[in-house]
Amino acid sequence: MNESIELQKYRAVVDYLGTRYAGWQCQPDRTTVQSKIQEALGQLNREPINVIASGRTDAGVHARGQVVHFRQKRRMEPKLLRRALNAMLPPDIRIRSARMAAATFHAQKDAVRKRYEYRLFIGPVLSPFLSETVYHLLRQVSFERMAESAPELEGTHDFSGFAASSSRVKNATRTIFLSRLRRRGNQLVYRVEGSGFLQHMVRNIVGTLIEIGRARRPVDDLTRVLESRDRRNAGPTAPPQGLCLMRVWY
Numbered sequence: 001m002n003e004s005i006e007l008q009k010y011r012a013v014v015d016y017l018g019t020r021y022a023g024w025q026c027q028p029d030r031t032t033v034q035s036k037i038q039e040a041l042g043q044l045n046r047e048p049i050n051v052i053a054s055g056r057t058d059a060g061v062h063a064r065g066q067v068v069h070f071r072q073k074r075r076m077e078p079k080l081l082r083r084a085l086n087a088m089l090p091p092d093i094r095i096r097s098a099r100m101a102a103a104t105f106h107a108q109k110d111a112v113r114k115r116y117e118y119r120l121f122i123g124p125v126l127s128p129f130l131s132e133t134v135y136h137l138l139r140q141v142s143f144e145r146m147a148e149s150a151p152e153l154e155g156t157h158d159f160s161g162f163a164a165s166s167s168r169v170k171n172a173t174r175t176i177f178l179s180r181l182r183r184r185g186n187q188l189v190y191r192v193e194g195s196g197f198l199q200h201m202v203r204n205i206v207g208t209l210i211e212i213g214r215a216r217r218p219v220d221d222l223t224r225v226l227e228s229r230d231r232r233n234a235g236p237t238a239p240p241q242g243l244c245l246m247r248v249w250y
Contacts, residue, residue, distance in 0.1 A: 007071040010081065011101035014053075014066040017092040019132045019241065023059045024066070033057075033093060037068070040088040045072050054111045054248045058200070060240030062133060065096075065115075065247040069107040105250075113177065113249035115193045118206045118242045123186035134187065135206075135242035141213030143188060146181050149212050150190065152222040153179040153205065160229040162208075164200035164237075172198060172229075181209070191246075200237050208235035 014037070022030040026038070034051055041049035054067045076084070078098040085095045121134040122141065153176045160172040178193040190206055208225060211217045217235070218224075225234045 007073060008075045009069060009071050009101040009103055009105065010078065010098055011067065011069050011105060011107070012082070012098040013096045014068055015064050015094045015096050016062060016066070017132065018057060018060050018062045020092060021059065023061070024053055024055075024057045033063075033066075036089060036093055037085070040085050041070060041072065043088060044084055045074055047073075052107050054107045054114065055197070055245075056199075057245055058203075058240055058243075061243045061245070062241075063245040066245055067107050067111070067248045067250075069101055069105055107248075110250050111196075111248050113193060113195060114197065114245065115178075115191065115247040116197065116202050117192075117244050117246050118190040118202060118238065119244070120188040120190070120206075120210075120242060121186055122188060132241055133244070135239050137210065139214065141188075141210060142215065143181070143183050143213070145215065145219050146188070146209045146213040147183075149209060149219050149222055150179045150181045152220065153192070153226070157226050158229055159198055159201055159226070161225040161227075161231055161234050162201045162204040163198040163231060164204075165231045167199050169198060174198070174201075179205075202243055203238040203240065204231070204234050206238040206242070210238065211235040 016033050021033050024033045026032050026035045037051050038049055049070050049072055051068050051070045057063055082095045082098040119134040121130060121136045126136040156173060156175040158172050159174050163172055175195040176192060178191060180191055182189050192202055208222060212219060212221055
């Protein structure tokens with residue numbers, strides 16, 4: 001392999017099952033997806049490598065399209081780099097693709113749109129093969145009520161009412177391009193695409209939709225929560241295992 005003094009920038013798409021991890025971002029004394037990838041790159045390069053992602057995912061949340069970038073001195077063919085990293089990473093983290101990136105590319109700052117999906121299982125018996133990637137609803141919900149409500153979030157709004165109670169973000173305004181619920185057999189799939197998302201935002205939206213589906217809230221309650229800008233008016237935070245980052249646009 002050829003060595004070069006210049007730092008080479010790479011862009012990669014990463015898939016991971018977040019069950020065993022304390023989220024994306026490195027944390028002291030906790031295992032995270034970022035720490036595992038940086039550990040593998042460090043072994044490959046024999047020096048610390050910092051990896052930047054399009055955004056953080058919480059503990060237990062999955063990704064099928066997380067985008068990252070990093071720099072290293074060693075110039076490697078992308079396919080060889082992908083193969084080497086996957087050989088060192090645990091089986092629940094995979095580099096799906098890798099390529100050289102422009103010097104100006106930034107995985108977080110250049111992202112213009114993201115897609116998340118949250119999966120709900122409404123059948124009586126949940127297969128153990130699905131238990132890590134869906135939230136099993138043990139009580140009935142009305143798909144029709146939830147599906148009617150979901151599009152209310154489309155547009156540009158202040159999403160403070162759906163942010164984590166601990167959020168300190170100064171500007172909570174985001175644009176939601178798509179907010180829809182679909183039914184696939186025994187699964188309800190909530191798909192949301194936006195310019196960006198606040199901490200716990202999607203999970204708080206889903207928790208509110210579930211209460212709408214149980215007729216504990218009116219169908220138009222998402223609008224009320226938006227207008228209130230108060231997290232206390234939204235529903236409970238849905239658990240993490242049903243949430244997955246699907247795609248990032250640049």
